[in-house]
Amino acid sequence: MTPVFGSVSISLAAGFSILSIFLLLFYIRNGDYRLFLSARRMAIVVSFLIIIATFILVNELISSNFNIDYVAHHTSLETPTLYKFSALWAGQSGSLLFWLFILSVFSLITIYQNKNRYHKMMPWILVVILVVQLFFLILTTFITNPFEPTKADFEVANGLGLNPLLQNLTMAIHPPILYLGFVGFTIPFAFAFAALMTNESGSLWIRSIRRWSLVAWLALSSGIILGGWWAYQELGWGGYWAWDPVENASFMPWLTGTAFLHSIIIQEKKNMLRLWNMILIMITFLLTIFGTFLTRSGVMSSVHSFTQSPLGPFFLSFVIILLFICAFLIILNLSNLKSEKRIESLTSRESGFLFNNVIFVTLCFAVFWGTIFPVITEAVQGTKITVGAPFFNQVTIPIGLVLLLLTGVGPLLAWRKTSTENFKNNFTLPLIIALCSLIVFLLIGFRGYVVISLMLSVFVTISIFMEFKRGVYSRVKRFNESILTALVTLIKKNRSRYGGYFVHLGIVLMFIGFTGAAFNMKKEFGLAINEQNHLDNVNFKLVKLWPEERSNHFSWIAELLVTADNGNIITSLRPEKRIYFHLDPNPDRRQPHSELDIYSTMQRDIYSVFSSIDTDNNIAFFQIMINPLVRFVWYGSYILVFGTLIAMWPSNRKKLLLS
Amino acid sequence: MSQKYKVILAVVGLSLISTFWILWSSFNPVNEKALVKFISVGEILDSNSNERVRIGGIVADSSIIISPSNRMEVYFDIKEGASKLPVRFVGARPDLFKHGAEVIVEGAFFNGSFNADMLQTKCASRYEGDLRDAASYKLDDINI
Structure with missing residues (x-):
């Protein structure tokens, strides 16, 4: 297939989506069902055209057709096939097409799943999806077309290739997973929008969007964590989160999305907070588009410097227009969104959820504020004031700790009102243990936020275990089950609740990991052979230093013997200083790369980077870091993923298999 | 005071305190590296x-x-x-x-x-630069 077909496909898709939107709007006006049927078919065609265009681009990437500008700029003959494939989302126009591809797959799933459901809402759901598709189709057709031919008056023999830093499996899969999350929130948004337009209040559609939101949330969480994990393993600055605008762009919808996942429970169970949920899901969706604006516009100075592009104004206008439309429609339908019931008590589960929401949204606002602060100060004062990680830490740590407290308190509160009796039963043990741990932590010598964070972690963990224990024991008593069977059935019967507790447990572990960062240590030094230096109570001795030539790079390898103060050998680390394309006649194309080495235990990570080498005197320079408790962050994230999977696993899977 | 107002008061109070905290921090940075x-x-x-x-x-x-x-x-x-x-x-x-x-x-x-x-x-997401034509490019030089 020639690339022309790709271009034609996306243009055709744009045309069909306009047509389909019009047919749907006509159908909504006059109710002629045939209009809806053809509009739906057209929506399917739009999605298939996009999918075809994506496959064409992938095919061109893999077959290295350098006549296409995108292929020539993002791959080369030497690029391994896997990375030729992942080049699909390595650049701007390709990633927009990839975004469309995911949305189209989601659109097809939504259409198929709801073939015979939601007759009133479906037209609006399709309108929303099609409008979003149309927006991206316009961008890929007119602004940055991925099928643009190469602008060169010579035969392009080879492409530019992919940065070796990005030739890493985690790096290859982290953007698409993040995209799944970003794009995934379009579907719950479409449902919410449709419910608003049709005044649908049943709880059935809420279950649908809860499942979708969970999928999107899981993808977003995994994408964020993978990004952090990659930065920690590859970049060599010793951290996993830098509060960079691009990171914040993915964190903001995560925060509001998490709030939404909580408050939607109230709507499902009590039909309350309808207005609030509508606002939350709309904000979450808008933040995903705003996030794309942040990453693609070049407004923010970020280490993730994507090429500056003309896309910024388009995204910003799209966000602002959508914001106005959403606000207008919400105000118009305000009376429909009133909840019949009110929260009855300050000490109810309902208020617990409400406070959790307030905190999540505040946290999101804090991140938003810090992210756009440079732009605001530049507009107001004329000087740009950049916001560093210390600012974000200063603002978000206390808010995050309040959130951690609520994670423990919320599940212990009873629906409607918590009686004094309940209070005593549920809170006494966790509180006593937490206070005991507080004394222990103070005696160890911890101070400040560290003590609070660790104490709250203990409190939340105990309260989660008590929830499990209560559930299990009541089953053991009532049905005479063994403890293990009781535990399994308990989780099976209420997947979202107990899955949620697992997620909470994961978050607690991650908080413990974050707390460890308060004790990070760092030192830079140079060593000749057999010389040693130390950081804290760990000694580093350079025992070997040798060069090695490998297939696509040249490497200086250092062997560091790591010993404890008492002389016990801890490990040996082998950080490398590599130079990719070392034979390239143009020195600017030679690419240095520090391959770091980490010795990791639950207690701490010993992190070594080979920074530089003085070949005349054979002195190697290292950056050494000791980062306590980092593993808790990764283990916490495994549990988080596990818990989310439990929560979203279809509960009637067995029935489906039997039938 | 009815429970309803207590809830509203708590929510409004919590939001106000947090907003105040965020704004206050923007004018009282924790150290010289926070706002530069x-x-x-x-x-x-x-x-x-x-x-x-x-x-x-x-x-x-x-x-x-x-x-x-x-x-x-x-x-x-x-x-x-x-x-x-x-x-x-x-x-x-x-x-x-x-x-x-x-x-x-x-x-x-x-x-x-x-x-x-x-x-x-700035971490380049790809190599910068112009495309090379066949004459200026020797595959053997780079890939051994």
Whole structure:
């Protein structure tokens, strides 16, 4: 297939989506069902055209057709096939097409799943999806077309290739997973929008969007964590989160999305907070588009410097227009969104959820504020004031700790009102243990936020275990089950609740990991052979230093013997200083790369980077870091993923298999 | 007071406190690294201030000098337009630091040069540069 077909496909898709939107709007006006049927078919065609265009681009990437500008700029003959494939989302126009591809797959799933459901809402759901598709189709057709031919008056023999830093499996899969999350929130948004337009209040559609939101949330969480994990393993600055605008762009919808996942429970169970949920899901969706604006516009100075592009104004206008439309429609339908019931008590589960929401949204606002602060100060004062990680830490740590407290308190509160009796039963043990741990932590010598964070972690963990224990024991008593069977059935019967507790447990572990960062240590030094230096109570001795030539790079390898103060050998680390394309006649194309080495235990990570080498005197320079408790962050994230999977696993899977 | 108002009061109170906290922090940074002015090379050369600032620009051609005694110490010039600023940095240099690289430094200006304690390069998502034609490109040179 020639690339022309790709271009034609996306243009055709744009045309069909306009047509389909019009047919749907006509159908909504006059109710002629045939209009809806053809509009739906057209929506399917739009999605298939996009999918075809994506496959064409992938095919061109893999077959290295350098006549296409995108292929020539993002791959080369030497690029391994896997990375030729992942080049699909390595650049701007390709990633927009990839975004469309995911949305189209989601659109097809939504259409198929709801073939015979939601007759009133479906037209609006399709309108929303099609409008979003149309927006991206316009961008890929007119602004940055991925099928643009190469602008060169010579035969392009080879492409530019992919940065070796990005030739890493985690790096290859982290953007698409993040995209799944970003794009995934379009579907719950479409449902919410449709419910608003049709005044649908049943709880059935809420279950649908809860499942979708969970999928999107899981993808977003995994994408964020993978990004952090990659930065920690590859970049060599010793951290996993830098509060960079691009990171914040993915964190903001995560925060509001998490709030939404909580408050939607109230709507499902009590039909309350309808207005609030509508606002939350709309904000979450808008933040995903705003996030794309942040990453693609070049407004923010970020280490993730994507090429500056003309896309910024388009995204910003799209966000602002959508914001106005959403606000207008919400105000118009305000009376429909009133909840019949009110929260009855300050000490109810309902208020617990409400406070959790307030905190999540505040946290999101804090991140938003810090992210756009440079732009605001530049507009107001004329000087740009950049916001560093210390600012974000200063603002978000206390808010995050309040959130951690609520994670423990919320599940212990009873629906409607918590009686004094309940209070005593549920809170006494966790509180006593937490206070005991507080004394222990103070005696160890911890101070400040560290003590609070660790104490709250203990409190939340105990309260989660008590929830499990209560559930299990009541089953053991009532049905005479063994403890293990009781535990399994308990989780099976209420997947979202107990899955949620697992997620909470994961978050607690991650908080413990974050707390460890308060004790990070760092030192830079140079060593000749057999010389040693130390950081804290760990000694580093350079025992070997040798060069090695490998297939696509040249490497200086250092062997560091790591010993404890008492002389016990801890490990040996082998950080490398590599130079990719070392034979390239143009020195600017030679690419240095520090391959770091980490010795990791639950207690701490010993992190070594080979920074530089003085070949005349054979002195190697290292950056050494000791980062306590980092593993808790990764283990916490495994549990988080596990818990989310439990929560979203279809509960009637067995029935489906039997039938 | 009815429970309903208590709930509303608590929510409003919580939001107000947090908003106040966020705004307060923006005017009372925890340390000098929290909020840093981003100024141009020309501006810092004109001013006489020793305030901590952040500066962005291109590493000037053939200006990088790595100290022979301590290879963690580097001297280079940042250029932005016609202005050039001499910079001294001690620490681990990012892999992408080289002549022509786009860098951001943070530190303070004194004694005629800029003492940076932070050096960041923009991470290129791909190779920059023009496409090469068949004549200028030898596959054997790169892939052995």
